Amino acid sequence: GLGTVMIAPGVNNVTIGDTGQGFHIVGYDVPTHAIEHASIYLQGAHSDITIRGNNVEADGEAGLLSEYNAALSNIVVDQNEFSGITFFDPP
Numbered sequence: 001g002l003g004t005v006m007i008a009p010g011v012n013n014v015t016i017g018d019t020g021q022g023f024h025i026v027g028y029d030v031p032t033h034a035i036e037h038a039s040i041y042l043q044g045a046h047s048d049i050t051i052r053g054n055n056v057e058a059d060g061e062a063g064l065l066s067e068y069n070a071a072l073s074n075i076v077v078d079q080n081e082f083s084g085i086t087f088f089d090p091p
Contacts (some may be wrong), residue, residue, distance in 0.1 A: 001041070001091055002035070002037050002038070002041040002043060003023055003027070003037055003038045003039060003040055003041025003065070003069070004025050004026060004027050004028065004038075004039050004040070005026075005039065005041070006040075006041045006043060006044050007040075007041070007043065007046060007086060008044070009043050009045065009047065009075065010044060010045065010046075011046065012046055012048050012049070013047075013048045013049075014046075014048070014049050014050070015049075015050045016040065016049075016050070016051045016052070016054060017051065017052050017053040017054040017080075018034065018052055018053050019052060019053045021052060021053060021077075022037075022052065022054035022055065022080070023054050023055070023089055024040045024051030024054070024055045024057065025040060025054055025055070025056050025057065025072025026039065026057045026059055026084075026088070027039035027056075027057065027058045027059045027060070027061050027062070027063065027084065028060065028061065028086050029059055029060025029061055029088060030060075030061065035059040036061060036062060036065055037056075037062070037065075038062035038063060038064060038065035039054055039056045039057060039058055039059075039061075039062070039063050039064065039084075040056060040063070040064045040065070041065050041066075042064075042065070042066040042067070042070070042072065042075075043067060043070075043075045044067060044070050044073075045070045045071040045072065045076065046066075046070075046073075046075065047071075047072070047073040047075075048071055048073075048074045048085045049075045049076070050075075050076045050078075051064070051072070051075075051076070052076065052077075052078045052079050052080065053078075053079045053080065054080045054081070055080070055081045055083070056080055056082050056091035057082075057084040057086075058082070058083070058085060058086045059076055059082050059084050059085070059088070060087060061085065061086065062086055062090050063082045063083075063085075063086070064082070073076075081085045
């Protein structure tokens, strides 16, 4: 998949976490850089998505990502903690 948590195209009315009841979502890194990945990935068009109260940790890729030019409506991202690194820069 493209994310630790991936919401497939056309899937709507989804809630990830809640106040005081969220998840610790840890992303991952991939060796290829042609396609972005994320801890939470919204693929395609969506409506009525709530992401609340989570600890979202990037580990070499994005924390939260949606696709370019995809219609998103009524997306709520609230009370989350975003941490980690979005790229590795080897010495």
